[in-house]
Amino acid sequence: KTCALKEGGCISSWLVLVQMLWKLFGPGIIERDETPMEKEIAGLHRMEFQFSDIFYFCRKGFEAIVEDEVTQRFSSEELVSWNLLTRTNVNFHYISLRLTVVWVIGVIVRYCFLLPLRFTLAAIGITSMIVGTTLVGQLPNSSVKNYLSEVVHLTCSRILVRALSGTIHYHNRENKPQKGGICVANHTSPIDAIILTNDGCYAMVGQVHGGLMGVIQRATVKACPHVWFERSEIKDRHLVTKRLREHVANKSKLPILIFPEGTCINNTSVMMFKKGSFEIGGTIYPVAIKYDPQFGDAFWNSSKYNIVSYLLRIMTSWAIVCNVWYMPPMVRKEGEDAVQFANRVRSAIAHQGGLAELPWDGGLKRAKVKDSFKEEQQKNYSKMLVRNGSIGSLPTGTESD
Template structure:
């Protein structure tokens, strides 16, 4: 029997029509394998050695440029001969790009100056190769970097040379201080270099633009959007949460005859007064402009989806189980990351199969209830796409829109009074078994097991506190209680 759709599905909370943006499946043809094998023993090693030498030369230039600076100079932009060394640094960087198989980076549009647009917004962010954008701007831009990275040998010197905005993880005010520093530089009248920012905050497969973080948009300064494309048939550059590792991708790229890259500098985007007051609106509008130029959709996926994917993997669920378009759930349901993480734990406790979905049978077993019309109706409220299973996203929506709103003190009190014959203030095992049998056709063994689970102090009675605590842990019961309450109310009205 086909289950009825009890409530209309909200389009705003349905799945997007884009594929998972955090997975990259690299498909090798026989020709690809042959090319990689041959290049691995011929050209690739030469390219790797050349990159190492160029990296060392870049480090030396950076070391010379930063040498003997006073504390006061460290608080100011590089000037004089120190700044002059940026030109050979850019030349070394472009040579490194050439050695990486990017023989002809195609440039569209005109790079802006720091005075025209103090902030550069780059998307989609899909690879460590995206850093090549730095060498094609009007001047060598600054980056936003974690303080720990700036302390690393060799790499730290190169990061320091960009005059970075450092993020200090140990500082509870790190986010605020970072925004303040970006604001200070953005409003310096072009004295500081442009700051280059990847607002997505994580790598995707370029199938869409995920949520832009608002940090770069709080200053309300003009920004220049920069679109980056890799139009290659064999994609060896995309580095995502699921797919080949960084070194493997680097080696595969070194083994290509030629790797294409296009960088498009869009016109400077000057925010309106409304956008200056609303960083989220500013970010969304810039993202929309870039998505239009790239001809790809936007989604409400974010870095928090990646965190949920990692947790799903730790719980032995498919990584994609945590892919929920988190920002959409956050905006529509007010669901924060900690709450979503807790829900994932509860979801795992129900979903025992390996594909990361809850079946009707698992739903019934979790609630210790037999299959019934009432339970099937509640299951259909969670199963928003009518697939016959509930994924994590549907479970989170179901708890927020179906169960939790019904799990009120009034509903819990009604349910307790329903079981408590004579208003004694507690429920006995026979009372619980009788109502569960009448309401949900539960047999005695299952009702006894449920009684023992709720009876925390094992005194043979369930008090209201015990009943309430269990109901709060499993709000899925609430809708069933409400359904039974409505049925009884309607029955009484018909009798009258």
């Protein structure tokens, strides 16, 4: 009772209790277990349920409460060492006087010298993008309009990259997306599009935004056949699919740029790719993007930052450093459905970028877990409790229940 009066006291007491019980009945101390569920199931050969089996479920439950592998991908990446920027670990506030002095000098340099220069370049780039695409959009459809549109997009994107002090390393440029194809990349930030457009033009597909981002979207769509849609309107999705099919069928149009995760992930992993992008047909050009967090955190937490505060945060960082890998084109194999194709492309991007591959839907950032996911985990747990020897004696359907 005394422990319960303190914040977190009960949880600490339960952890201590479970640890003591595990030492008595379990194989050793409690530690994070990365063994997949399938291997856990295969490793259990006993034919009857034992009381000690409950400790496995207790351990999994506490792991999910303390730190699950999904929600931590929607917050800034935890750094191994401090990069003299905003700390991502609130437990460390002071290390030494010398380091504090260096940090103060860095604040003066970043806010008093770099920020005004970067803000000026960003204002020039954004204004040029809006004005240039609006003017080009007034021209009739022709090869001249397409050429001018590419010039405006490339020029303004390169100005904006300079405004971020961007240092980008492009690898395997012989695999750059070609016209009539679909460029698929992992998604960390809205500046992913600028990073890629800095090296070539794309027709982009994405969600409609408000504010400054919305102004840019409405201006650029006049000069280039970008596809913007409302996430909440299902009718728009069917229209998007139709427009994408028509776009891919025309081999003279710019490659489409799609971020199939549907949301920004914090530069540590790649989550489930939506299958819609892989049902269109055509050639897929995978691209892996990996930022270096030591120089600046490029992750955009849409639930915490708007576009203005986000730009302020990254323009007061040291720089935006990243690597971009153009990967060999991929096509859908015979007998392969859209989900399998999407998973194969996701695995290739994760492997190339050194990112963790997670099967979870990025939509969990905004929505609750689907009942189908819960039922799948329940079935896995039931297989661990109901052994092969006792299944035959149970009524049909008991296992899945």
